[in-house]
Amino acid sequence: MNKQVKVLVIEDDSYICELITLYTEKSGYIVSIANDGMKGLEMFYDSPPDLVILDIMMPEMDGWEVCKEIRKWDKTPIIMLTGRGESYDKLKGFDLGADDYLVKPFDPNELMARIKAVLRRANPMLDANGTIEHPLLKIDRQQYKVTCAGQEIVLPPKEMELLYFLASHSNQVFTRQQLLDQLWGFDFEGDPRTINVHIKRIREKLGDSNPYWNVKTIRGVGYKFEVESQCYE
Known part of the structure; x- marks a missing residue:
């Protein structure tokens, strides 16, 4: 992959x-x-x-x-x-x-x-050795495997890549267009709302009750992978 x-x-x-x-x-x-x-x-x-x-x-x-x-x-x-x-x-x-x-x-x-x-x-x-870890979350891009709260979560490739990209830029906000350019390519001509659909599915699979991090909507702008700073102290 x-x-x-x-x-x-x-x-x-x-x-x-x-x-x-x-x-x-x-x-x-x-x-x-x-x-x-x-x-x-x-x-x-x-x-x-x-x-x-x-x-x-x-x-x-x-x-x-x-x-x-x-x-x-x-x-x-x-x-x-x-x-x-x-x-x-x-x-x-x-x-x-x-x-x-x-x-x-x-x-x-x-x-x-x-x-x-x-x-x-x-x-x-x-990055050939792409593995990202946050509390209760591990994203292994090399094996396309996500583990959340000890459970392996199955994500299709684009959802996996979107989650990995956001998690590798913790607390940084990206517009829908920026995410499309990074992951779908500059020549993508589809509906920008495809990002919304992928984010919704990621949230459904990872759950929304995690106290350490979440995929957050920034109204009128886009999305970010928000990490609570105290969980690393």
């Missing part, structure tokens, strides 16, 4: 491409390679990845331009690679919308740690 993470590497150095491929595939990711900026953009549009690893100095189109074009389209996480470590380059990368920055030569293990951190920030549903 796990979604495999797709990584697009846009880099003209074949050795670095091989190195990144070796480590990312070992972590279970699907890797695609482009050796110039124009080809990288084509591959990005043809099959949008979950994360882009982007070199700055490349033929056809440099990494700055590729980053700008990607940011016109969506918010896919980008880690930029460069042979230069000047602070100006880093600031320019962040200004253009890059999520992280790594100077060559780099430790592949450090790159993997950064990839996982960026993916967690961008979308907790992509």
Whole structure:
């Protein structure tokens, strides 16, 4: 049931491409390679990845331009690679919308740690070891299993993903549209009220008498997974 993470590497150095491929595939990711900026953009549009690893100095189109074009389209996480470590380059990368920055030569293990951190920030549903625990509640995304008050609760995939997402952002309010964008995708054309239906079913299955947490409606705004702070003291 796990979604495999797709990584697009846009880099003209074949050795670095091989190195990144070796480590990312070992972590279970699907890797695609482009050796110039124009080809990288084509591959990005043809099959949008979950994360882009982007070199700055490349033929056809440099990494700055590729980053700008990607940011016109969506918010896919980008880690930029460069042979230069000047602070100006880093600031320019962040200004253009890059999520992280790594100077060559780099430790592949450090790159993997950064990839996982960026993916967690961008979308907790992509965290390979996704388990969330609150008092009387455990959500194991890897096994798609929810345990509430010692009882296993069966949730369909979308209800499971919705609960996991909300619980991984405790006390943060999300609009219906934000939840649709995160879990159904930006191109979803269905009724936004589908969120209401899923929330209703989640509440029915988990019950509404828990003193520690609840899936709360914020009238006129959306929903949040509300956690009582004293239960962690």
